Amino acid sequence: MTAIIDYGVGNLFSLKSSLSAVGEEAVVTSKVEDLNKADRLILPGVGAFRDARAALSSSGLVPCIMENAAKGKPLLGICLGMQLLFEKDYEDGIYEGLGLIPGEVRSISQAIEPGLKIPHIGWNALSFRNRTQLFKYIKENDHVYFVHSYHATGCEPYTTSVTDYGGILTASVQRGNVYGTQFHPEKSATVGLSILKAFVEIF
């Protein structure tokens, strides 16, 4: 069973449905006991880092997430949920993330050619840097759906894939049992479902 961490941000309906589609029981929850009981956790997120970080803190779930991650339970951060896994974020100020993966979250404007549209919205190709278990069912250059203006930097040892948007952007990361995808697997058609299937097969 997968616990989708509900801290009041984002549309979790599609995420829950996409897990059902790969045969995984999922619960959208803000209860510590559900997180402790689950086989794995998903940290979703949309919107601004500051708001999401504040919402996550006030949910009181941070210690529980940290404990479960430390025990080796698989944890997947999606989009802003992935950005929350890092140490520091520079979106309209400097904010502390969970620090589960070394690195910082910065505007993509510093990584891409000037004049390109921000946010980076749409389908883009994945280029593997380290073929993590998450990608066991997909191929190099498969397309996934992105919507973001910030991305993780300084996390090269943990980068598992990148995407090219007039500059190289971090698309996914892994450090041990902690995984992150900047893109939305739950919105990435069959390729995305294959990634979620691979995630729920990790124990």
Place this chain on the structure above:
Amino acid sequence: MITKRIIPCLDVKDGRVVKGVNFTGLSDVSSPVDLADYYSKVGADELVFYDITASSDGRKLFTDILRKTASKVFIPLTVGGGINTLDDFDRVLKCGADKVSVNSGAIRNPSLVKEAALRYGSQCVVISADVKRVDGVFRVFAKGGRENTGLEAVSWIKRCVENGAGEVVLNSIDTDGVKKGFDIEMLKAVSDAVTVPVIASGGAGCIEDFVTLFKTLPKVDAGLAASIFHFGEVKIPELKKALAENGIPMRLTEEKL
């Protein structure tokens, strides 16, 4: 490289997909859930559901359909039609919409775009504009294209983007339903004026119209159409293959029905 998006639009009334030609003369096409699932399988990059229901019963039916669609179709879903308040945003986002498109609602309430962008993020807010030439000026029309608001279109769209709209759907009333190609002149004026993605709508009749769109206007991010897809006049796999052969970046899928 980011790919150009092909987006079928489903106009939904009383639980069924309809498509008007020049906004009148509706004809039933199919079940929205089945059609959405079909489009996702043949490679549509995104879907737009447009609720053209007026009654509250119809609106309830629409959210049921939305929920059913979002539980089996895993590509981005934009919902529009009847979005006038933040509660309307809430209603469709809870049923699985990823983006919400506002049209007349933004004209009636100019602060709606700003408030929605603050609450849900710009990525969630799409400004959809029905635009028609009146005495040589691009004017924004409301109420499904029936009422001239007198607003000049380019400055109106720019203002919505400054207020936080993260994407623009530009529907040319002049070319809508005519099937002689997208409104290149109007699209150029808008895509030169904004820095967010622009989705072209209105006028596509054949594959060549999409090739012309993306070749002439590299700044346009997506092409949207309805009846030509619903009636199979343009098939999405063939369209995407033709675009790729013309050097347009495309997401090509191997999915089979």
